[in-house]
Amino acid sequence: MGLILSIDVGTTNIKAALVDEQGQLLGDAISTSMRIEGDASGRAEHDPHKLKAALLDVCRLAIGSKGQDVEGLSLTSYQFGLVLVDNEDEPLTGISTFVDTTAQSHHPRFLEAIGDIDQMYLRTGCPPIFQYPANRLHYIAAKYPEIRNKVAHVLDSKSFLMHILTGKYFTDYSTANSMGCLNISGDWDEEIIASTGFSKAQFPNVLNGFADKVELKSSICSTLGLKKGTCISAGLYDGAALAAALTGFEPDIAVGNFGTSGMFRVPTATPIEDLEGGLIQSCLLKPGLFLTGSGINNCTIATNFLLNVLGLDLNYLRGKELSSPGSNGVMTFPYFTGERDKAIGNIGTGVVIGLGIASTRDDLARSFLEGVAFSFLLLKQRLDPDSRIKEFRLGGGGTANLQWMQIMADTLNLPICLTQNPEMGIIGAASLARYGESPALLEHSRKIMNGARIIEPITANVAIHQEVAGRYFAVRESLREPLMARQGLPSLKAPDTIPASKSLPLVRERQ
Numbered sequence: 001m002g003l004i005l006s007i008d009v010g011t012t013n014i015k016a017a018l019v020d021e022q023g024q025l026l027g028d029a030i031s032t033s034m035r036i037e038g039d040a041s042g043r044a045e046h047d048p049h050k051l052k053a054a055l056l057d058v059c060r061l062a063i064g065s066k067g068q069d070v071e072g073l074s075l076t077s078y079q080f081g082l083v084l085v086d087n088e089d090e091p092l093t094g095i096s097t098f099v100d101t102t103a104q105s106h107h108p109r110f111l112e113a114i115g116d117i118d119q120m121y122l123r124t125g126c127p128p129i130f131q132y133p134a135n136r137l138h139y140i141a142a143k144y145p146e147i148r149n150k151v152a153h154v155l156d157s158k159s160f161l162m163h164i165l166t167g168k169y170f171t172d173y174s175t176a177n178s179m180g181c182l183n184i185s186g187d188w189d190e191e192i193i194a195s196t197g198f199s200k201a202q203f204p205n206v207l208n209g210f211a212d213k214v215e216l217k218s219s220i221c222s223t224l225g226l227k228k229g230t231c232i233s234a235g236l237y238d239g240a241a242l243a244a245a246l247t248g249f250e251p252d253i254a255v256g257n258f259g260t261s262g263m264f265r266v267p268t269a270t271p272i273e274d275l276e277g278g279l280i281q282s283c284l285l286k287p288g289l290f291l292t293g294s295g296i297n298n299c300t301i302a303t304n305f306l307l308n309v310l311g312l313d314l315n316y317l318r319g320k321e322l323s324s325p326g327s328n329g330v331m332t333f334p335y336f337t338g339e340r341d342k343a344i345g346n347i348g349t350g351v352v353i354g355l356g357i358a359s360t361r362d363d364l365a366r367s368f369l370e371g372v373a374f375s376f377l378l379l380k381q382r383l384d385p386d387s388r389i390k391e392f393r394l395g396g397g398g399t400a401n402l403q404w405m406q407i408m409a410d411t412l413n414l415p416i417c418l419t420q421n422p423e424m425g426i427i428g429a430a431s432l433a434r435y436g437e438s439p440a441l442l443e444h445s446r447k448i449m450n451g452a453r454i455i456e457p458i459t460a461n462v463a464i465h466q467e468v469a470g471r472y473f474a475v476r477e478s479l480r481e482p483l484m485a486r487q488g489l490p491s492l493k494a495p496d497t498i499p500a501s502k503s504l505p506l507v508r509e510r511q
Contacts, residue, residue: 002069002070002071002072003018003019003020003026003066003069003070003071004018004019004070004071004072004073004074004430004433004434005017005018005019005059005062005063005070005072005073005074006018006019006073006074006075006076006426006427006429006430006433007055007058007059007073007074007075007076007426007429008029008076008077008238008241008423008425008426008429009051009055009075009076009077009078009157009161009238010034010077010078010238010259010260010425011034011036011046011078011097011098011099011260011261012033012034012036012260013031013032013033013034014031014032014034014051014054014055014058015029015030015031015058015423015425015426016029016030016058016059016061016062016426017029017030017062017423017426018062018063018066018070019426019427019430021434023245023427023430023431023444023447023448025421025423025426025427026066029062029423029426030058030061030062031058032054032057032058034046034050034051034054035047035050036097036099037094038100041102042100042101042102042104043094043100043102044096044097044099044100044101045093045094045095045096045097045100046081046094046095046097047094047095048083048091048094048095048160049091051095051160051161052161052164055161055164056164056223056224059224060223060224060225063224063225063226065225067224067225067226067227068225068226068227070226070227070230071230072213072230072231072232072233072433073165073216073230073231073232073233073433074232074233074235074241074429074430074432074433075158075161075162075165075232075233075235075429076235076236076237076238076240076241076425076428076429077156077157077158077161077175077237077238078097078098078157078237078238079098079156079157079174079175079177079178079237079238079239079295080096080097080098080131080132080133080178081095081096081097081133081156081157081158081160081178082095082096082133082136082137082154082155082156082179083095083096083155083157083160084140084147084151084153084154084155085151085152085153085155085160086150086151086152087152089153089163091160092147092150092151093140093147095157095160096133096136098131098261098295098297098337099260099297099337100136101130101337101338102136102139103130103135103136103138103139104130104338104346105346105487106130106135106138106139106142106143107129107130107135107345107346108489109138109139109142110130110134110135110138110139110196111128113138113195113196114128114192114195115195118275120192121273121275121278122271122273122275123183123184123189123192124177124180124181124182124183124184124189124192125177125184125271125273125281125282125283125284125290126177126178126180126281127274127278127279127280127281127294127340127341127342128278128342129278129338129340129341129342129345129346130338130345130346131297131338131340132178132179132180132181133156133178133179133180134179134180134181134192134193134196135180137154137196137197137198138195138196138197140197141196141197141198142197148197148198151198151202152202153169153202153203153204154179154198154202154203154204155169155171155204156171156175156176156178156179156204157175158171158172158175158235158237159171159175159204162214162232164220165216165217165220165232166214166215166216166217166220166232167217168205168214169204169205170204170205170206170207170214170234171204171205171206171207171234172206172207172208172209172212172234172235172236172237173186173206173207173208173209173284173285173286173287174209174236174237174240174283174284174285174291175209175236175237176188176203176204176206177237177281177283177284178237178283179203180192181193181196181203182206182284184271184282184284184290185287186206186284186286186287187206188200188203188206207234208234208286209233209234209235209236209240209285209286209432210236210285210286210432210436210437211234211436211437212233212234213231213232213233213234213433214231214232214234215229215230215231216230216231216232233429233432233433235429235432235433236285236429236432237283238257238425239257239263239265239283239291239295240283240285240291240428241425241428241429241432242255242257242263242395242396242424242425242428243255243265243267243291243428244428244429244431244432244441244445245395245419245424245425245427245428245431245445245448246393246394246395246417246419246424246428246445246448246449247267247393247445248441248442248443248444248445248446249267249285249289249291249441249442250267250442250445250446251266251267252266252388252389252390252391253266253389253390253391253392253393254266254293254380254384254389254391254392254393254414255392255393255394256376256392256393256394256395256396257299257394257395257396258299258300258394258395258396258397258398258399258408259299259300259396259397259398260299260300260301261295261296261297261298261299261301262295262296262298262299262372262375262376262396262398263293263294263295263296264293264294264296264376264379264380264383264392265283265291265292265293265294266291266292266293266383266384266389267285267289267290267291267292268282268290268291268292269288269289269290270282270290271290271292272290272292272383274382276342277341277342277343277382278341278342278343278345279294279340279341279342279378279379279382280292280293280294280379280382280383281293281294281295281340286437292383293379293383294340294341294379294383295340296339296340296372296375296376296379297335297336297337297338297339297340297348298334298335298336298337298339298372298375299372299396299398300397300398301334301336301337302332302334302336302368302369302371302372303317303368303369303398303401303404305334305336305350305368306365306368310361310364310365312361312365317365317369317401317403317404318400318401318402318403318404319403320403321403321406322362322363322365322366322369322403323360323362323363323365323366323367324366325370325407325410325461325464325465325468326370326464326465326467326468327354327363327364327366327367327370328358328359328360328363329354329356329359329363330352330353330354330355330359330363330364330366330367331352331353331354331367331370331371331471331472331475332350332351332352332364332367332368332370332371333348333350333351333352333371333475333476333479334350334368334371334372334375335348335349335350335351336349336350339375341378343476343477343480344476344479344480344483347480347483347484347486347487347489348483349483349486351479351483352364352367353475354367366407369403369404369407370407370411370465370468372404373404373407373408373411373412373465374411374469374472374473376408376411376412377411377412377469378473378476380412380414389414390414390415391414391415391417392408392412392414392415392416392417393416393417393418393419393449393452394408394416394417394418394419395418395419395422395424395425397422399418399419402455405418405455406455406458406461408455409455409456409457409458410457410458410461410462410464410465411465411469412457413457413462413465413466414457415454415455415456415457416454416455417449417452417453417454417455418452418453418454418455419448419449419452419453421448424448427448431444431445
């Protein structure tokens with residue numbers, strides 16, 4: 001078998017590398033940063049033309065002179081992307097990212113247009129939060145009808161990129177799911193789409209990311225030095241590609257990403273709803289298989305804040321144990337780009353409480369790291385009330401901060417398993433293209449994880465974090481009213497956020 005050109009399109013950079021049959025990269029991944037263009041309105045998007053140029057550049061450089069050895073391509077990309085295209089295939093908008101907040105204040109109008117929010121959640125597996133492009137579509141239709149009237153194609157990030165490579169508009173179930181209007185059977189939901197002001201016919205075809213492949217355009221094969229007829233796998237979104245490498249979708253093992261945003265998910269056979277809290281998303285990978293949990297909007301965003309605003313050095317944050325567990329009473333709620341639940345969701349913003357004259361810089365810095373860990377804990381409590389998850393496997397650049405990983409292990413009371421390879425998204429995407437739905441995907445992931453670093457929770461610290469967590473979540477619950485008042489929104493009754501006591505319907509039996 002030949003090489004796989006694996007491409008990972010994230011919100012901050014694009015990477016590409018050739019991956020062999022053993023899951024090893026041939027040399028280093030080629031990477032280029034992608035600037036998120038924004039302004040004070042909350043706009044945070046990619047320029048479609050720059051994204052296209054960057055995509056082709058990293059592919060050319062990664063392939064080099066080995067084009068004839070490439071068996072196929074794989075591509076994974078970020079969720080929550082949205083770009084509108086006219087009938088001449090020209091973008092009418094930028095590609096919005098999950099940190100775009102321009103439609104945040106519009107969210108109540110979208111919910112009003114939907115009507116029965118719980119039914120939308122049950123039909124799609126997507127909680128009613130503002131980050132979903134369905135909300136943004138309603139915003140565009142209401143505020144910019146001149147744009148809406150020119151739209152021929154409503155695209156997620158993957159379908160835009162796939163059109164560049166194949167000339168066809170298609171995506172996969174997992175990336176399409178993040179639009180907020182794909183139902184749990186894998187069909188675009190006509191009623192929800194109509195409520196946004198658009199039509200089902202404008203949305204791309206949805207393919208099985210494990211099995212379906214599409215032939216590249218002849219011009220692309222020629223440009224990249226590939227054999228004519230080379231195909232690209234439909235693939236999965238970036239978090240699911242990471243899961244393919246780290247777990248192969250094995251039960252009782254959670255998988256996550258620790259980068260600009262974070263993730264905590266497990267494979268389930270059916271959706272899991274959290275109607276009270278609206279935190280859990282059941283992401284459809286293919287009919288009958290979901291990657292259930294949620295993303296954490298604010299992950300290393302928290303440390304970027306410390307670096308940029310407080311002027312701290314990254315080595316300082318990584319090189320010592322900051323303060324003590326509990327941060328001496330300082331609590332940070334790091335919701336700089338909102339969060340993905342009903343209580344905070346579209347009204348979230350960064351909040352620090354507990355500062356006193358005796359508080360230190362280390363107390364404040366550690367409270368930022370603990371705040372992110374508590375976001376993961378909140379999700380774990382909702383998703384796994386019976387504590388069936390036995391290990392949390394993490395990838396992403398933030399895992400290099402081993403002090404932070406110890407905080408994560410102590411807060412979640414779970415062993416944190418860290419890979420030695422920083423390019424697990426690329427490896428996972430290549431594994432999907434090579435092994436698809438076969439049992440070899442799981443076996444390959446087990447080989448990849450041999451020799452991974454394990455960070456065990458420290459018993460004394462676990463007890464402290466459990467006590468602090470109770471107080472932290474009580475304060476979090478009380479933030480809803482002042483955050484709404486800050487935005488001039490009317491008071492609403494806070495939702496009941498008691499974790500749903502449901503066992504996880506895991507995909508595979510324990511072995």
